[in-house]
Amino acid sequence: MIRFEQVSKVYAGGFQALNKVDFAVAPGEMAFLTGHSGAGKSTLLKLITAIEKPTTGRVQVLGHDVGRLARSKVPFLRRQIGIIFQDHNLLMDRTVRENVSLPLLIEGYRGREIDKRVGAALELVGLGDKLGYLPEHLSGGEQQRVGIARAIVSKPKLLLADEPTGNLDPKLSLEIMRLFETLNRTGTSVLIATHDLGLIARMRYRTLTLRDGRMISEEFQGVAS
Ligand SMILES: Nc1ncnc2c1ncn2[C@@H]1O[C@H](COP(=O)(O)OP(=O)(O)OP(=O)(O)O)[C@@H](O)[C@H]1O
Numbered sequence: 001m002i003r004f005e006q007v008s009k010v011y012a013g014g015f016q017a018l019n020k021v022d023f024a025v026a027p028g029e030m031a032f033l034t035g036h037s038g039a040g041k042s043t044l045l046k047l048i049t050a051i052e053k054p055t056t057g058r059v060q061v062l063g064h065d066v067g068r069l070a071r072s073k074v075p076f077l078r079r080q081i082g083i084i085f086q087d088h089n090l091l092m093d094r095t096v097r098e099n100v101s102l103p104l105l106i107e108g109y110r111g112r113e114i115d116k117r118v119g120a121a122l123e124l125v126g127l128g129d130k131l132g133y134l135p136e137h138l139s140g141g142e143q144q145r146v147g148i149a150r151a152i153v154s155k156p157k158l159l160l161a162d163e164p165t166g167n168l169d170p171k172l173s174l175e176i177m178r179l180f181e182t183l184n185r186t187g188t189s190v191l192i193a194t195h196d197l198g199l200i201a202r203m204r205y206r207t208l209t210l211r212d213g214r215m216i217s218e219e220f221q222g223v224a225s
Helices: 041-048 071-079 096-107 111-124 140-152 170-185 197-203
Strands: 002-010 016-025 030-035 056-061 081-085 158-162 189-193 206-211 214-217
Touching: 002 041, 016 041, 016 206, 030 041, 030 170, 030 197, 041 056, 041 158, 041 189, 071 081, 081 140, 096 111, 096 140, 111 140, 111 170, 140 170, 158 170, 170 189, 170 197
Parallel strands: 016 214, 030 189, 030 206, 081 158, 158 189
Antiparallel strands: 002 016, 002 056, 206 214
16 A cells, blocks of 8 residues: 655755654555654655655555655656645635545536435544535534545545644544544545554554654654654
């Protein structure tokens, strides 16, 4: 599903954000990615989604060699990956239905098929009755769940989340994590970048830990850095 082999990333300007990183996430697996601020978590996610390319080493995602992927093939890769952001990036002047429909419209779906899929995704996140709401009329946790519905509506094989619970209280954070578990049980691979070590400890999944761009731990949970 994801395989990094000796991956380094040096940004223009010379800063080395990742240093010979090796790890793999198997199909159907759920794992956490943690590390201090600036450790390289977002950079690692950007390599998976081909926003950035590795300076050296090999990044394989869903059978593609990301470093060698032609620019024209990048949208095809991205369509197979659902991405969830901390600040959810919802369009605030569009309804819940319109926000969640967006990836399907881009893919060329129309009418009834969109309604069916959007309805199913919103049911799954517990917002089946909020289709016509604007995001500003929803709570923070509900907005985050709309972002998750938008990420899963096109049934991606891989779900990436960058600090998905950063703005939420512990109870809501746990609810969001349980939602990821539900999605994982349907066969979606899930990789969650988070600072929230308490949450990681409660969930008991494999934890990948970065420190200063190096992968220092593959298994040990609760490494504070
Ligand atoms: N486009 C860029 N150009 C130059 N340096 C960058 C760029 N993007 C990130 N960096 C640097 O690379 C390092 C790693 O950044 P990254 O965003 O991957 O960290 P992070 O672990 O996600 O941090 P946080 O938890 O604070 O989001 C940082 O020192 C950052 O300043």
